[in-house]
Amino acid sequence: MNRMDLQVLRLFQAVARGATVTETAAQANVTQPALSRALDKIEREAGAELFQRVGRALRLTPVGTVFAGHVDALLEDYDRGLRAVQDMIDPEAGLVPLAFLHTLGTWLVPPLLSGFRDRFPKTRFELHQHGEEGLVRELLDGGVDLVLTSGDPGNPAIRWKRLLVEPLRLAVPPRHRLAGRRRIRLAEVADETFVLLRPGYGLRDTTERLCREAGFVPRVGFEGEEVETLRGLVTAGLGVSLLPLPQTATFPSSGTEPLAPHLTVTDVQSSRDIGLAWIADRALPPASAGFREHVLRSVDGAPAGPAAGRRP
Incomplete structure (x- = not known):
């Protein structure tokens, strides 16, 4: 050919x-x-x-x-054959195709990459960002070797390991009746309009599950494709949403409107798992295998960011 x-x-x-x-x-x-x-x-x-x-x-x-x-x-x-040849020529200069949730790009991914590059400076990374459906599709199609995602994909072809438990908070508009609170029962907002990710995103499924546990079905007013878009819609007063804590360095307020308050939820376990996944029966090239081990070691040994908890 x-x-x-x-x-x-x-x-x-x-x-x-x-x-x-x-x-x-x-x-x-x-x-x-x-x-x-x-x-x-x-x-x-x-x-x-x-x-x-x-x-x-x-x-x-x-x-x-x-x-x-x-x-x-x-x-x-064919592509794996080319990579295998390059890895044999120089194992420390391999390529790591990695996909991850958009929200992880502001706090979890950068220190993991920099820590690995400190040890293997010639390693290259090919980075992709998706919602959960896109991450699983890329992994199964062979477009990436590893994915950082929320929750076990539940596919028998995929091996998944929990890394962190990330808290979710109820974001409410700055002038909302609940904005002065620090803690809230999710059931208290059963009649509110919710701002959610589109169907197919893990955070959407998590939100709907937690609302069911609290005894109601969320009334959806707006749907988006990125968490920070949802946070902006909440700040604009268009609804409430269960979201990871904001990274203020990458999400400043407008100057005229304060950032949406984020309240601790007390009546349900409001959090999501963050984990690393790979194809169970696919041997990883040396660079990707090394990065997988680096991720598993690093998250156990150091705080991953202000929004994350350690592995239980």
Whole structure:
């Protein structure tokens, strides 16, 4: 297989994973007609229609879905082969593909990376940020070796180890009737409007579970994709939300509106697990294996940040 064949398969993979033709062409620095010809070439070789047009987007046909799985496996094996060669040439200069929750990028991930780079300065990191569904998908697809996520994914193919228990607090608007409180029962806000992450995010599932334990179903007024967006919506008076404690260095108040108060919840165990996950039967390259051990040792031995507790 020559280099052009691999490039064509990577273009197919990008479109198969949901990227538009325009986005894929721009990312690969090719013209859209050239990309279309590449996709046509693959369909001719496969002898079947792999995509169908839905509006302006291309979606995989059932045959295309089967073919895409084999393409993913082939490219994953090829990339791992290249990494294995590089690791053999220089084990301390390997690449660690790592994915993590957006919220962990402000306090947990930086010290873990810097601590490892102190010991292995030539190690490179490829970093991805997602919600929980995206993290699991990247791990299963082979896009990353390790993920830092909240809660056990519950997939038999994935090994997960708890690192920390991170407290969750009830964020309320600065002028809310409860803003002067320090502690609260979650049941006290059963009639409030909640600001939540979209379905598919672990914090959304955790919030809904805790509300059920408190005896109610949250009334959702707004949905977002990032915790700091939710915090901003709460500060603006649009609802309440269960959130990790803010990192004030990266989330300053506007100057005219104070940061939303964050109250300790007393009637339910308001927290979430933070853990490290990897594929159970997939041997990690030396750099990723070393970083996994570094993470497991580091979190046990030092405080991870003002929002986190140690492993129970």
